[in-house]
């Protein structure tokens with residue numbers, strides 16, 4: 280019998296965990312021609328999530344869990360999941376039921392047809408602010424035009440991956456992970472399913488605009504690269520200010536005449552170029568910072584416990 284693993288990264292999900300479990304339970308009961316595993320990765324939750332998972336495991340042998348030593352972020356928590364899932368395929372799903380488990384049977388059907396990566400594309404983006412939507416559009420646009428492989432838009436982590444994909448992903452041990460990109464990078468035969476993404480049923484999204492922005496500039500920055508980012512933000516603002524300054528003074532000079540010849544343009548262009556230079560030093564810094572983080576060769580996560588066993 281084929282085995283299907285469901286991977287659920289969890290960070291402070293005590294409010295939603297039980298509802299998710301009920302949904303998954305329904306699914307497992309309705310699909311008894313497969314063997315099932317539900318693997319929770321507790322990503323250093325500060326609430327009661329871990330105890331709830333342990334409680335569920337007591338009554339249901341399908342449930343396994345990995346407990347990370349602290350919060351490593353969703354991207355790395357997912358890698359922990361890839362390492363520990365035992366199924367012939369795996370479905371990655373958020374704990375907050377924004378990804379409907381009712382879609383999983385369709386995914387399995389496509390998998391049985393021979394597709395190795397069945398991903399769900401959101402038809403709409405739900406209750407997101409206008410600016411967030413625009414930003415994500417811009418982000419995909421930049422990524423799509425700067426890489427060799429297709430970056431899929433409006434596609435999250437909700438997908439079914441065959442064992443061959445899991446093994447390929449396990450080989451990619453980078454610290455600065457951006458899994459959505461890696462799923463595309465590994466290639467393999469993909470199939471799309473469209474669905475409507477709902478809103479969180481309970482609890483709070485742990486993402487804010489800034490954290491999404493950071494993810495967008497590729498992965499989560501470690502504390503040491505933050506000053507470099509600061510340089511790029513500062514440079515950008517100076518350049519913008521200088522640009523406004525330039526427009527203002529040039530217009531003023533055109534309308535009211537010029538007291539000292541060339542003064543305004545000179546000042547404005549010094550500021551503008553200074554800003555641009557800082558901006559690009561900042562961007563360079565982003566890359567140097569990534570090199571710095573990768574050369575340390577730290578493991579992307581540390582697991583403390585797999586089920587009842589402490590990992591030594």
Ligand code: UDP
Nearest residue numbers: 288289290322352353356373374484485486
């Ligand atoms: N998550 C995680 N570690 C984190 C942040 C989030 O494992 O540091 C999990 C979270 O528990 C949830 C999923 O990642 O299962 C998606 O998180 P969230 O709903 O906050 O993100 P959004 O839906 O807003 O993208």
Ligand code: MG
Nearest residue numbers: 373375377479
């Ligand atoms: Mg969510």
